[in-house]
Amino acid sequence: MAVIALKCPSIEGLGAGKAADLTYWESAARMIADVSKSDKIVVEKSTVPVKTAEAIEKILTHNSKGINFQILSNPEFLTEGTAIEDLFKPDRVLIGGRETPGGQKAIQALKDVYAQWIPEERILTTNLWSADLSKLAANAFLAQRISSGNAMSALCEATGANVSQVSYTVGKDSRIVPKFLNASVGFGGSCFQKYIPNLVCICECNGLPEVAEYWKQVIKINDYQKTHFVNRVVASMFNTVSGKKVGILGFAFKKDTGDTRETPAIDVCKGLLGDKANLSIYDPQVNEDQIQRDLSMNKFDWDHPLHLQPMSPTTMKQVSIVWDTYTATKDAHAVCILTEWDKFKTLDYKKIYGNMQSVTC
Ligand SMILES: NC(=O)C1=CN([C@@H]2O[C@H](COP(=O)(O)OP(=O)(O)OC[C@H]3O[C@@H](n4cnc5c(N)ncnc54)[C@H](O)[C@@H]3O)[C@@H](O)[C@H]2O)C=CC1
Numbered sequence: 001m002a003v004i005a006l007k008c009p010s011i012e013g014l015g016a017g018k019a020a021d022l023t024y025w026e027s028a029a030r031m032i033a034d035v036s037k038s039d040k041i042v043v044e045k046s047t048v049p050v051k052t053a054e055a056i057e058k059i060l061t062h063n064s065k066g067i068n069f070q071i072l073s074n075p076e077f078l079t080e081g082t083a084i085e086d087l088f089k090p091d092r093v094l095i096g097g098r099e100t101p102g103g104q105k106a107i108q109a110l111k112d113v114y115a116q117w118i119p120e121e122r123i124l125t126t127n128l129w130s131a132d133l134s135k136l137a138a139n140a141f142l143a144q145r146i147s148s149g150n151a152m153s154a155l156c157e158a159t160g161a162n163v164s165q166v167s168y169t170v171g172k173d174s175r176i177v178p179k180f181l182n183a184s185v186g187f188g189g190s191c192f193q194k195y196i197p198n199l200v201c202i203c204e205c206n207g208l209p210e211v212a213e214y215w216k217q218v219i220k221i222n223d224y225q226k227t228h229f230v231n232r233v234v235a236s237m238f239n240t241v242s243g244k245k246v247g248i249l250g251f252a253f254k255k256d257t258g259d260t261r262e263t264p265a266i267d268v269c270k271g272l273l274g275d276k277a278n279l280s281i282y283d284p285q286v287n288e289d290q291i292q293r294d295l296s297m298n299k300f301d302w303d304h305p306l307h308l309q310p311m312s313p314t315t316m317k318q319v320s321i322v323w324d325t326y327t328a329t330k331d332a333h334a335v336c337i338l339t340e341w342d343k344f345k346t347l348d349y350k351k352i353y354g355n356m357q358s359v360t361c
């Protein structure tokens, strides 16, 4: 059995940021075909566009030298920060395969591996394409819930309702459940931002523009949320942050990780820098080099091979990266909490407030 867990970067040029580049996949498939001496099950573990398996199957079959290859789609659903927990106790494991006797036999072989620690009723099996699409759909549904919560937060602000109370009440409905309804400054991470455009692209390619438009809106609301946040910060300081110090608490895309890929903090910081604010940034797990790099890169640069990324990021004078909360917020005109780190919940906000300039929190 060979398991492929490669990145699947977005393509560049036409369709950039939408369609996926299968170059790495293609070369991995060719390598497997090259070195295989006996029949193999090839497991596709990465998040890939629908029907990637078909392309891989073609490459393997054309280069098979009489070897039988069975392709399985086994997408991963873990989330960062709880990866090991998710590995041991997943909500479900999904295995997609061909609906042929050979395909079913391959599914059973992989099922036997997972059955070592996962109850059988949690191991779901589907056809190949359903497995690929289920992964994209699960991410899209999660992101859509967050965008719904964020869209509601704007309405709450406008009407004087409290978004936490509204989300809590909505989530109490057993048909809706409370998870992934928390309003935020926008979702980040390498996956939602990247794979929803993939889904949009697949809809467009299949002649479904209205469906594509529906999913596009999830990203549009996410972008709106970040801009709206920056506008509110600026508006609350007499419509300018020029020359003012803004303390930024949290830079990672979520707590318990140092990952900054597509973190909303990048767009918020760039928005404030655009109005010439001076930023003092603190994150418990993200280092200075990473933050400077993120603020000088374009969207999705991290997704490209290293040789296509900026070599040495330009250090921005308006940005200082500090190693504790109190330094970040001392003499600040405003404080923005951009990552929900637990330690930010227990800070001495009276002390922080006392050390700030004319305060807007
Ligand atoms: N990290 C996460 O939380 C999750 C990741 N996934 C999916 O799993 C896949 C892998 O993700 P990660 O492990 O996070 O990525 P990663 O970037 O940490 O690992 C990718 C691996 O591929 C290797 N690699 C890169 N280019 C290569 C090439 N041209 N040829 C051969 N090997 C190459 C790298 O050395 C690395 O070991 C992606 O499709 C991702 O969407 C799915 C669910 C969760």
Ligand SMILES: O=C(O)[C@H]1O[C@H](OP(=O)(O)OP(=O)(O)OC[C@H]2O[C@@H](n3ccc(=O)[nH]c3=O)[C@H](O)[C@@H]2O)[C@H](O)[C@@H](O)[C@@H]1O
Pocket (backbone or CB within 6 Å): 047, 076, 077, 078, 079, 080, 081, 139, 142, 146, 179, 180, 181, 182, 183, 184, 185, 186, 187, 188, 189, 190, 191, 192, 253, 254
């Ligand atoms: O395909 C993937 O790689 C993974 O993508 C997400 O996992 P991850 O990106 O690690 O993190 P999430 O916990 O989903 O959070 C994503 C973003 O949504 C934000 N979020 C989450 C929940 C919420 O209620 N509100 C909210 O704004 C988080 O702050 C974060 O920025 C999915 O949750 C995983 O199931 C999936 O396997």
